[in-house]
Amino acid sequence: MATSEQETKSFDSGAPVLETKNLTRRFGELVATDDLTLEVQAGEFRSIIGPNGAGKTTLFNLISGALLPSEGSILFQGEDVSQLPPNQRVRKGIGRSFQITNVFGGLTVRENVRLAAQATLRERSVVENFFGNKDSFGDLNERTDDVLGRIGLDGRGDERASTLAYGDRRRLEIGLVLATDPDLVMLDEPTAGMSAEETRATMELISDVLADRTVLLIEHDIELVMNASDRITVLNRGSELATGVPEAVAANDEVQQAYLGGGVL
Ligand SMILES: Nc1ncnc2c1ncn2[C@@H]1O[C@H](COP(=O)(O)OP(=O)(O)OP(=O)(O)O)[C@@H](O)[C@H]1O
Ligand SMILES: [Mg+2]
The missing domain is CATH 3.40.50.300 (P-loop containing nucleotide triphosphate hydrolases)
Structure with a gap:
């Protein structure tokens, strides 16, 4: 840095x-x-x-x-x-501090990131997307892919989080923070x-x-x-x-x- x-x-x-x-x-x-x-x-x-x-x-x-x-x-x-x-x-951009316990071992890498992204998208767009916005699924997938790329886990999205090696699990944790797109x-x-x-x-x-x-x-x-x-x-x-x-x-x-x-x- x-x-x-x-x-x-x-x-x-x-x-x-x-x-x-x-x-x-x-x-x-x-x-x-x-x-x-x-x-x-x-x-x-x-x-x-x-x-x-x-x-x-x-x-x-x-x-x-x-x-x-x-x-x-x-x-x-x-x-x-x-x-x-x-x-x-969170909606204003203050990121939650994620801990290892936020990783769901039974879910895949992609599902974990998607879930974190989804929670924030929902919180942020609750007013403008109240009746569902046709773009929101596209946004979600795009953000999920973007995060997987940034943490170097693209291509590993279908692996179960519980099977990740220690270092990759830490990457996923950082990914869960990024998925909420905090300032x-x-x-x-x-x-x-x-x-x-x-x-x-x-x-x-x-x-x-x-x-x-x-x-x-x-x-x-x-x-x-x-x-x-x-x-x-x-x-x-x-x-x-x-x-x-x-x-x-x-x-x-x-x-x-x-x-x-x-x-x-
Ligand atoms: N909910 C609480 N109720 C009562 N006392 C608390 C509470 N949370 C923190 N404290 C006390 O406030 C002080 C500061 O705690 P804090 O957890 O913020 O320190 P820290 O710098 O994060 O310490 P550490 O390096 O051990 O994590 C400590 O004396 C702690 O016991
Ligand atoms: Mg402390």
Whole structure:
């Protein structure tokens, strides 16, 4: 991802695709998200890193609508979506974060992708296609084929998902995200439990397949996201510790002390 062109790309101009303003979420006494004000630009690859319990997943839940904020707001493409239910946010282009459990092993690769595409097409076109649009099946097949091509599983559509090798299954998972055609893709630790080699391949796949989307990626490991990210946000105890290009974040004293324990990079 981080070509030299992208390294010089400025993210300070243009309207952000996603903004959080003083976003706060409490669970009783615990402040899981603490006054977060963030801006993510269209096309940006932003990684969210931080130790266990830093509030990374809670932030995703607030953006997707799985949780409502205690205070503050979330703007998507300039519109306040803070109080919208999750399905309405999907319709606006906020991608759900898919996990391995979203792959139906008994279905074929094609059926899995088609199902994911269908759910979103239905949600997005419920008004304009209320009585059924003759083009919607064509759209669906076209999108399914397009996704299979992008994830390198064209020609494998008739295989059962349960028979896929590990790496191909990860491809299919990314395909299920793409099938919903989101403007913003959120991935919560997609490499959890993987070997170093699987992790490298998955990071490459994500960078490659989602190059034209705005991506929010949660990770623990700063080294893993150094190459893929345009910018990195470090969370600690719900607060933003730092945001910047990878080199700046890795060199940040506060980040090194609080998160890396110093001297890791
Ligand atoms: N539904 C909930 N009810 C109560 N507390 C919660 C809830 N969800 C999260 N928390 C708490 O909020 C804090 C932040 O949790 P969160 O899952 O967002 O962290 P995280 O950065 O994703 O951690 P990890 O790296 O372990 O996934 C934690 O202390 C967690 O126990
Ligand atoms: Mg988490």
